[in-house]
Every structure is written in structure tokens, then in C-alpha cells.
Amino acid sequence: MGKWKCGILAGALIFLLNAAPALGQGEPGLGEIALSARTAGEPDEFYDDYDDNDWYEEYHEYLPDPLEPINRAFFVFNDRLYFWVLKPVATGYKTVVPEKARISVRNFFTNLAFPVRFVNCLLQGKVEGAAEELGSFLLNSIGGMGGFFDIAGAAGVRKYDEDFDQSLAVYGFGPGFYIHWPVLGPSTLRGTVGKTGDLFLDPLSYYGEYWYAPWSRGLNVVNDTSLRIGDYEALKRAALDPYVALRDAYYQNRLKKIEE
Amino acid sequence: MKHLSFKGELMRERFLVLCVFLFFPVVLPCPASAGGPLDQASETTDKILAILTDPEMKDASKAQERKALIGKVVDERFDWEELSRRSLGRHWTSRTEEERRAFITLFRELLERTYLDRVEEYSGEKISYVGEKVDGDFATVEAKFLTAQRTEIPLLYRMRLKGDAWMVYDIVIEGVSLVGNYRNQFQSILSRRPYEELVRMLQEKVAEEQ
Secondary structure, three states: OHHHHHHHHHHHHHHHHHHHHHHHOOOOOHHHHHHOOOEOOOOOHHHHHOOOOOOOHHHHOOOEOOOHHHHHHHHHHHHHHHHHHHHHHHHHHHHHOOHHHHHHHHHHHHHHOHHHHHHHHHHOOOHHHHHHHHHHHHHHHHOOOOOOOOHHHHOOOOOOOOOHHHHHHHOOOOOOOEEEEOOOEEEEHHHHHHHHHHHHHOHHHHOOOOOOOHHHHHHHHHHHHHOOOOHHHHHHHHOOOHHHHHHHHHHHHHHHHHHO | OHHHHHHHHHHHHHHHHHHHHHHHHHHOOOOHHHOOHHHHHHHHHHHHHHHHHOHHHOOHHHHHHHHHHHHHHHHHHEOHHHHHHHHHHHHHOOOOHHHHHHHHHHHHHHHHHHHHHHHOOOOOOEEEEEEEEEEOOEEEEEEEEEOOOOOEEEEEEEEEEEOOEEEEEEEEEOOEEHHHHHHHHHHHHHOOOOHHHHHHHHHHHHHHOO
């Protein structure tokens, strides 16, 4: 009974999760709001005095946040969603499923998302990365029992965590501005387009009756969260303004991934 | 006449520069007598690990003592002033010396309180050092943090040479700089509110952690 309820909740969550970017695509007026943009972190003259290596280069890319009031509202919404729904579900799941099994489930979903990494490696001209990803996929799928065991990773083959957002960035598209989606969380205009593109390469979109595959995606999210309980809490605890802390962490992390 | 003497001065200067250049390698002793930034960083993590894995310190009643010990080791390796200065960014310049001292103490307390608690959750995570890049008095040390669930998290320490000690002034986790993250938060707060308000927020946050 409890599990059944959890499933429904997770399913609903995942429906929202996947519907949100699609709904947001054609929203009118975004451009108008963007015109009155105020920038997230204004250029900081102070740093010009400190000429140490690559330190301030990364801060010369500022992410505009014209939708800040709306984003903040969605941030509060997601925060509650995490503490009231996702965390209790993931905690329950964690007590029932042993850690080794949860790591295997994570491996399975990571292996399954291989086409996203493979195609985006190719889109970015990373032939070696594409080859390594293909090798890991075959190795893990066949030798790793359908991807449950990451034997390629254990053998030291590195993962190329490429996605369409990064490909677009490599092609010279800017991030646009920051968007904090309800349920989905931190993204940018480019990130949203990227995520939508990646959905076409995700096998889960073609599996089963519905493209949003509520059960599988729900399991993936809950499983992932169960392995990461405490991370978001730590970020929140250390932050004076958790919204800004998360926005900055998201964007800095993106910049690093794009750079790689 | 004047013109000539100026030229003479210029020549002398050039000569001096040349001398410095020629003798530089001989005159200056190797500054890395106490080991490079990587060695020094790994020495600190070794010390912390030794405290965390010390069977005598395992007991729950020793938690406070253990935290204090780790805090001391961390203080020896962290340049809290540089970290605070960079986090406040341009707002640092308009603060009095007194305000700066108070800010450093407060900020250090906040970071130590929040992060030392996470260190307490230690359950077999490992740090392995990958390499270092030295550029004059500045260096970056690359490391990898291996979680108990076998996820690798890339780490980067930004360090500065002070005397013969390499001091950490920023930690970059998965591309996210600690200083940069706080700088963004401080900027955002200070763009709407006075500095006193920021101090009050910091004080509240520290009090919450107790």
C-alpha cells in the first residue's frame, strides 16, 4: 500500500518534471522581461587588481537573472517539494533497498542514457570520447548484466558527461538567462533547449506507453536522491541566500563541464 | 643637459635589471624548502585523516575535542583573510580595519561550523592528489575526492605562498568555487541592503549552527 502510494506520487512528480520544459517553451513575453534584465553578478572591478592565473576569467561570464522574482517563488516551491515529498520518499526507499542495489540501479540508468553522451560527444567532435563511451556501453551492457555493474568504470574508463546544452555552448550559443523551473530546478534558456533535445536521445522516452515513462523516471529520481540525501541540506545550511548559492553553483558547474 | 642625465639614469637602471637577471638564480635560494603546495596540502589532509581514524578519538564524547583538533589543523593551512577579502570582493575596500577583522572571524566561524560537521560524517572517503600548478606565489592543487559510494568528485585548492607555507584561499568543488559562490551571495545581499545587515545575517547563521 505504502509503496503503491509512493509510486503514484513519483509518477505525478515525473509527469510535471517532463511537462514543465515543454510548456515553458513558447511562453510569450520572456524577451520583454529579458530587456529589463538586471544582472546576477555585476562585473567586479576589484578583481582586476588580482592577476593570479585563471582566477577571475570564469567570473567574467555573468548569468543574467531577469526572472528572479518568479524564479525565487519556484525555488521555494521546489524546496518544499524536496522536504515534503521527495526526501521522505527517498528516505523510505533508502531504508528498504540496500546501498549496493541502489548503486546498481544508478549504474543501470547511467548506462541506458548512453545515446545522449555518445551523440553529444560526436556533436562536439570528441571522437575519442564517443569511442570510449561506446566501449563502456557495450562492456557494461554485456559483461555488466545490462548495465547494472559499471565494469568499464571500475577498469578506469572515464565517463564523458556530455549533453546537448554543452554542445550548444560549444557551437557558440550563450546561456540566455537563468531559469529555476518548478520540479526540474536550475537551468538556463539554453539548458532548457538542451534538455528537450536530450529527451529525444533518451531511450526512456521510447519505452512503454508514455514518452515521459513515469515509473522508470520516478525510480531514477528517487534512487538518485537516496544516494545524495544531505547534499542539498548542506548547501542550504552553509548559504546566506540559498537561491543565489544554488544559481551560482549550477552555473559554475555548467561552465566547468562546457570547458572540458 | 637634463636630457642627458635622464638617459644616464635609464642606462644605469638597465644595467641593474641585467644584474638582477643574471644573478637571480644564484642569489635566490629555492623557496620550496618545505615542500610544494601539493605536499603541504596532502600533509594537512593526512593530519585530519589521522585524527578522524584515531581509535582513541572515536568515542562520541570526544566529538568536541576532535572538532577542535581538526579546526586547528585547518587553521594552519587556510588563509582566512585572503578568503574573506576575495569573498567580499570590491566591498572589502570600503570596510575599516576593525570591520574586516570582525568579518574574518565571523566568516571563518560560519565555514568551520558548517563544514566541520560534514567532516564528522566521515565514513571511509578518500582524497587522492592529482597534480599541482605553480605560478609565482600562486598555485592550484588538483585532487579527487572519492565518496563512500565510489563517486569521484574533482577538487581544486587555490593556494598562495606566505613565507614558506602554501595557504589555501579557495576550494573549488566540481567547478564550483567556494569564494565565488559566497561572493555572489554577498554581492546580491549588498546590492539591496547595507553592510550591517549582512553582518547581522552572518551572526544569525553562526548562532543557528550552535
